[in-house]
Amino acid sequence: MATVSFEYRSTKDYAPLTMWFRHYINDAGIKKNIRISIVTDIIVDGIKRKPKRNDSKKKGAVYNDWDRDSLKKADKKKLKKLEKFITQEFISKSKYPGFTINKEWLQSSYARFKSKSDSKNKKGLLVDRIETRIKDLKAERKSINTIKKYESLTTVINDYNPLLEMSEIDEPELVNFRRWMLSDMKYGLNTAEKHLDNIKTICRKAVSEGYDVPEGFEKFKVRDRSIHKIKQRIIITLTTKEIERIEKLELKQDYLINARKWLILGVYTAQRGGDLLKYIIKENFTKIDNDYYISFKQGKTGKQMNFIALPKVRDMYLNNEMPHKISSQKLNEYIKLLCKEAEINKMITANKKEIVKLDNGKKVRRNVSKSRPKYEYITSHTFRRSFCTIHFKELKMPENLVMQFSGHDTTREFLKYIGEDNNDYSEFKKLYNMI
Structure with missing residues (x-):
């Protein structure tokens, strides 16, 4: 582990601090403690202190320390920045082959810090x-x-x-x-x-x-082909039969009944999770002739939406059965329970965020690819993909009509969203009797 510290090594009343860089290495059983130092240009006041017992062989010796309390606020801040800078320099440079920890490196790093600190820009x-x-x-x-x-x-x-x-x-x-x-x-x-x-x-x-x-x-090329893995994009949606199973569940818990209502609204309106919870509410329903429409502005794109309320959504509104408010976190938690109870448990290998431990011991949330039951992947955003996939692929609705609900601006964008190949040669096949 790398550490940076400062020491007063003078017998004068004021003098520059010495900066120490220490790093302990245990490489294949070979232990090595690296210690290097340089003199900085940060001048501080020295103070006298009496040595502790066994601090020196010479009884009554007087040593100098530095007065941290009298240090200016700007200098305190500078020392903290310097400590962080040198540590970051070490972390960054140590990844390069052939990097050596020595006095020259510490001196050049300190010079770079000073040039940064002195810059007015x-x-x-x-x-x-x-x-x-x-x-x-x-x-x-x-x-x-x-x-x-x-x-x-x-x-x-x-x-x-x-x-x-x-x-x-x-x-x-x-x-x-x-x-x-x-x-x-x-x-x-x-x-x-x-x-x-x-x-x-x-x-x-x-x-x-x-x-x-x-x-x-x-x-610099952002997308490096040498490190890209060629893999099929996995898009997880609920099927018509799976939605029907969820609808037929006999539920007793109010929170699951409420979550199911949000799920039904989601799979029949095609809105993102945030927009679903914020805008698919009774205040945004309007009656035009014999139909009901939902109007609002999408949060992500700012696009004005106005689409017809499909039967299950309309009936929920007319029967005063709209769900009560819920956080997106709770909704995602409860719909997994719904899907588990509906036995939506086909094993799927895909990414899902989990807690992982980094080399430095820090725990973070990262995507981990492994096989899990399908219900573990279901989130509020699955509703939107399910609507688009079912109506376009299964029910054969024209993409421009489905896009009136989803809000996609282009066919290419829409087809990419549902993982559909844009290469449709059906009309050519008909023309040349290839079918």
């Missing part, structure tokens, strides 16, 4: 540019999900290297960042690539605003 840090991007997105009233992506990126960069500057984001740095996300932090490949895409967006914006960004960032 604080916005040159990547985390600062991300924060600026977040403020711009909020001002432009972009979707909450778009803003959350950059807020998540801020957290990731702070874990990786909070002092990473725009001028350091070249191709090797991005390669190292990707390796860190995949190997050390155990992020999924898609998650890592989304973060890298967003960093490149930040870099392009920074270049247009006159920031010093290496040209190498554009050469």
Whole structure:
């Protein structure tokens, strides 16, 4: 484990601090304790202290320490930043083959820290540019999900290297960042690539605003074919028969009865979980002629929706049987219980978030692929996919009609969402008598 500490090693009343870097290694049974130090330019007041028993062979010796209480607030903050910077430098550089811990490395790392600290252009840090991007997105009233992506990126960069500057984001740095996300932090490949895409967006914006960004960032390929696994996309939906089984369950618990109502609304309106719980409510129903319509603006896209209430949804509204409010977390928990009781338990191998332990001992939630009963994968978003899949694939409804419910803007986007191949040659087969 790497540690950074500071020591006063002078007999004068005030002098610069010495910085110590220590790292203990146990490699295949060979133990090694590395200790290196350099003198900083952080000058502090020294104080006299009497030695503890056995502190020195010379009785009554007087040693110097440094007065932490009198240290300026700015210097205290600087020491904390320096400690974090050196630790991050070690974590980052130790991944490169041939890296050696020595005095020269510590000295150069400290020099880099000073150049960063002395710079008046604080916005040159990547985390600062991300924060600026977040403020711009909020001002432009972009979707909450778009803003959350950059807020998540801020957290990731702070874990990786909070002092990473725009001028350091070249191709090797991005390669190292990707390796860190995949190997050390155990992020999924898609998650890592989304973060890298967003960093490149930040870099392009920074270049247009006159920031010093290496040209190498554009050469970096986010999607590296050498690390991609070719696998079929697994899309989990409820079938018509499975929905019928859930509807026929004899339930006694009120919370499960309420969750089933939300499930029925979901599989017959095609809305995302958040929109389902917020907007599929009696206040948004309107009668036009002999039919009832549901109108609202989607939270993710901001698209205005207005679609007909299908029979089971309409009847629930007319019979005053609409479900009461529930959190998305509770709904996801209860619908799994519903599906388990309906024996929707076919074994499926797919990703699902679980608690995993990183090499540093930290516990995080990450996607883990393994075989589980189908009910474990069912969430409120499954309702939306089920509606689209059933009505397009099973009931053969034209995609443009299904899209009136789902809100997809293009056929290509819709077909990708339900995992359907866009290569439909049926009309050519009819023309050339190939059927």
